[in-house]
Amino acid sequence: MTSEAVIIERLKNKSAVIGIVGLGYVGLPLVIRYSEIGYKVVGIDINQDKVDGLNQGISDIEHISTESVQTALSQGFRATVDFSEVESCDAVILCVPTPLNKYREPDVSFVIDTMESIYPYLRSQQVISLESTTYPGTTEEELLPRIECGGLKVGKDLFLVYSPEREDPGNAIYDTATIPKVVGGSTTTCLQVGVELYKQVINQVVPVSSTQTAEMTKLLENIHRAVNIGLVNEMKIISDKMGIDIFEVIDAAATKPFGFTPYYPGPGLGGHCIPIDPFYLTWKAREYGVHTRFIELAGEVNASMPEWVVSKLMDGLNEQKKSLNGSSILVLGIAYKKNVDDMRESPSVEIMEQLRDKGAHVSYCDPHVPEFPIMRSHRFELKSVDLTAQNLAGYDAVVLATDHDKFDYSLILDNSQLLVDTRGRYRESYATVIKA
CATH class of the missing domain: 3.40.50.720 (NAD(P)-binding Rossmann-like Domain)
Structure with missing residues (x-):
């Protein structure tokens, strides 16, 4: 079987292990959702206190209940600060911050540092998804070269996608499962794997032609709001x-x-x-x-x-x-x-x-x-x-x-x-x- 066939089959039968890097307002809801569907989930974060709290069943985010974290633990979830756990994961979803620096320029250091941390543990038959909001081109310019420098071929051995987060903390109408998910892949095969990754847990997946399109989609959504709020x-x-x-x-x-x-x-x-x-x-x-x-x-x-x-x-x-x-x-x-x-x-x-x-x-x-x-x-x-x-x-x-x-x-x-x-x-x- 080809690498994409293997990972797609694992995602379909829920034998895939889902790794989520960054356990904040974006990552933790994904942990809850994948766990409740039946996947084994490994959460990775650099904050030892956060990891310890989650492993004790304690949520540090108000709108995410302690009960939901405890349920995820009972279904096999565990949190860690050890990036070597990435090797055991079939899917790795990156949910790390992308702030601005003091000059109001993009600071993608968290994305790059995370990529450098997981790089030694990447292997074939994995899918990597970046969810952090960023400028068009980040996935192809920053992630893809770092993945391929060790000999893995994106689209053949390992599959790279960008799928922007759309979490709205405190929204009682929409949640992780009901907010449509935009997905763009580095190749058409990457897109197929990315769609399979999210269609198991999201009601509607919206595939687009490239990672750059998905990155721009996220920016348009928020710029639309920023401009209209500026007007009013x-x-x-x-x-x-x-x-x-x-x-x-x-x-x-x-x-x-x-x-x-x-x-x-x-x-x-x-x-x-x-x-x-x-x-x-x-x-x-x-x-x-x-x-x-x-x-x-x-x-x-x-x-x-x-x-x-x-x-x-x-x-x-x-x-x-x-x-x-x-x-x-x-x-x-x-x-x-x-x-x-x-x-x-x-x-x-x-x-x-x-x-x-x-x-x-x-x-x-x-x-x-x-x-x-x-x-x-x-x-x-x-x-x-x-x-x-x-x-x-x-x-x-x-x-x-x-x-x-x-x-x-x-x-x-x-x-x-x-x-x-x-x-x-x-x-x-x-x-x-x-x-x-």
């Missing part, structure tokens, strides 16, 4: 100057049954994808002599929103004859989106840093983030304060940055001296509320 954020600023409620405008426009999709403004962009992915394309486009003005303009607008929120807060304090310097400010919600514990690229943190730099005394309340985590670029030694009437009244101002459903919005309104609403929770006009 700019509309918010214009509407504010004109005394118009942008949320009322959006709701009215959304009644049009065609040609309009509602996007809502906020304090900035957050999450690992939307604030970052557009810059992957702008960087790659320069190689082809293209300046992505439209995308970069949207990025500038979105990046300026935390400063806009702080300026609105300062205006409100000034009206009360208070200075931001020395004022006590409570930030409500520091996760990047409602009802999750995900802090990646959260605009709330940018707001907190700007407030601190201007001399304010900053606290936060977030029912999903009890203690401010250690982050690569941000540092606060804070714990979430209790949301009580007495606590609220003790702050000079409260900034609603992330509108978690767990917040008591009547309590917040009734007890805040000054409330800056960045999410449109308070649609009516209130003397103490500033809409930002």
Whole structure:
């Protein structure tokens, strides 16, 4: 049998061992899904504490239950920091971070370092899938040469695909199984194997002609959101100057049954994808002599929103004859989106840093983030304060940055001296509320 026939048969009869590298917001849901379908899964991560916790049946991600991890363990899942385990895997799925560096250029070092770590253990009759968001060409330019330098031939001995992650933490409607999966292969044979890898666990697999097409698809999805959010954020600023409620405008426009999709403004962009992915394309486009003005303009607008929120807060304090310097400010919600514990690229943190730099005394309340985590670029030694009437009244101002459903919005309104609403929770006009 050919190598592709062997791996396809193993995937079909579920005798294939699935290796998942990176056990975070993307990798761990895949662990759960492959395990519940009946595959043996090996999870690899460089964080020993995470690995130890998972092997004890403990989830460190709020929306992934401890029970689901324990069930996966009972079905044969185990986590490790040992990359040599890759040799025992028939499929290896890479789910590692792809951040930006300080110059807002793509940092694919995690992908490259992971590839270097697994390279000694690659063998024939394996499929390698990269899920990390990246610029078009990464799979062919960075992964393929490293695989083939040892003599393995992609498309004949080993099969290489790119399939962008589409996880949406906290989404109660769509999950790993129900979100369609785009797959592109380095060769047509690679594509066939890649489709087989995912069709066992995903309801709909969408094959495309190349890894570059799949990589560009992911970028388009997130750039589409970034540009539209940038547009509505700019509309918010214009509407504010004109005394118009942008949320009322959006709701009215959304009644049009065609040609309009509602996007809502906020304090900035957050999450690992939307604030970052557009810059992957702008960087790659320069190689082809293209300046992505439209995308970069949207990025500038979105990046300026935390400063806009702080300026609105300062205006409100000034009206009360208070200075931001020395004022006590409570930030409500520091996760990047409602009802999750995900802090990646959260605009709330940018707001907190700007407030601190201007001399304010900053606290936060977030029912999903009890203690401010250690982050690569941000540092606060804070714990979430209790949301009580007495606590609220003790702050000079409260900034609603992330509108978690767990917040008591009547309590917040009734007890805040000054409330800056960045999410449109308070649609009516209130003397103490500033809409930002």
